[in-house]
Amino acid sequence: MSYFSSVLYRLRRHQKKRAFTGVRHSALDRAADYTRRNIDRCKKELAEIAEITAIDREGEFTSIYSSLLRPLCHLVFSKKRKEVRSILEIGAFEGRSTIFFATYFPEARVDTVDGFDGGSDFSREIDWAELEARFDRNVARFQGRVTKHKGFSRIILPRLEAARRSYDLAFVDANHFHDDAYIDTVFAWAMLREGGVLIWDDYTWFSYKRPLCNPRAAIDRFMDVHAGEYEAIAAAQLVFIRKLNGTESRIID
Numbered sequence: 001m002s003y004f005s006s007v008l009y010r011l012r013r014h015q016k017k018r019a020f021t022g023v024r025h026s027a028l029d030r031a032a033d034y035t036r037r038n039i040d041r042c043k044k045e046l047a048e049i050a051e052i053t054a055i056d057r058e059g060e061f062t063s064i065y066s067s068l069l070r071p072l073c074h075l076v077f078s079k080k081r082k083e084v085r086s087i088l089e090i091g092a093f094e095g096r097s098t099i100f101f102a103t104y105f106p107e108a109r110v111d112t113v114d115g116f117d118g119g120s121d122f123s124r125e126i127d128w129a130e131l132e133a134r135f136d137r138n139v140a141r142f143q144g145r146v147t148k149h150k151g152f153s154r155i156i157l158p159r160l161e162a163a164r165r166s167y168d169l170a171f172v173d174a175n176h177f178h179d180d181a182y183i184d185t186v187f188a189w190a191m192l193r194e195g196g197v198l199i200w201d202d203y204t205w206f207s208y209k210r211p212l213c214n215p216r217a218a219i220d221r222f223m224d225v226h227a228g229e230y231e232a233i234a235a236a237q238l239v240f241i242r243k244l245n246g247t248e249s250r251i252i253d
Helices: 003-021 026-046 050-056 067-075 096-104 128-142 152-161 179-191 215-225
Strands: 088-090 107-112 145-150 166-171 194-202 230-237 239-243
Touching: 003 128, 026 067, 026 145, 050 096, 050 230, 050 239, 067 194, 067 230, 088 096, 088 152, 088 179, 096 128, 096 166, 107 128, 128 179, 152 179, 166 179, 179 194, 179 215, 194 215
Parallel strands: 088 107, 088 166, 107 145, 166 194
Antiparallel strands: 194 239, 230 239
16 A cells, blocks of 8 residues: 555545544433533532542552543532442443542442453553552452452343342443443443433544444444433433433333
């Protein structure tokens, strides 16, 4: 491939990526507008909560944190922090989101699921044994409130459901391939209480060559199947939906 052809190929791929990431499920339009209007206010309010600002300073992290998880959680839960008593976290990495959940929701117990092996998302070399040890050190002060479930989510989640676990909040942020994201979502939704909130991270993540392999396709498909059973409440890089008392997808014509 010539240099010119190589540049043209990369440009076309970038345009395709940009076009795809510019599309948003219509169910998220109002939630996205609401998020855009309020996100800066939430960031400022979080900056005044000492225990939240201390997370990055006191934790043992090697990765850069740029997620909107914190301000969006504040947008949705600022007046209901103590009402969240149980959290399911699928995907933990170094434990930054785990620590945030345990700190921001002081009454909550967190079940966190991770294989600590990177799945198929990581091509770079990582010392996974050390990463898991770092996670353990980071969450040690929440002993009794954070329970680590090590293993593939497709194995751990059915066990949690069989044990009749239920949650006020579920966070899906593990392997990003469509099938994995969809399966994680199905189990998280099944264990989410009515009125509970499901969070997807990386709605704008686009690294697989085929667009339908990326998490957005799984998220959009789930929202199509379960239309009428949720309320979209925040949307950006992450998507928040609230589970309603509805079973429209189970009705046979």
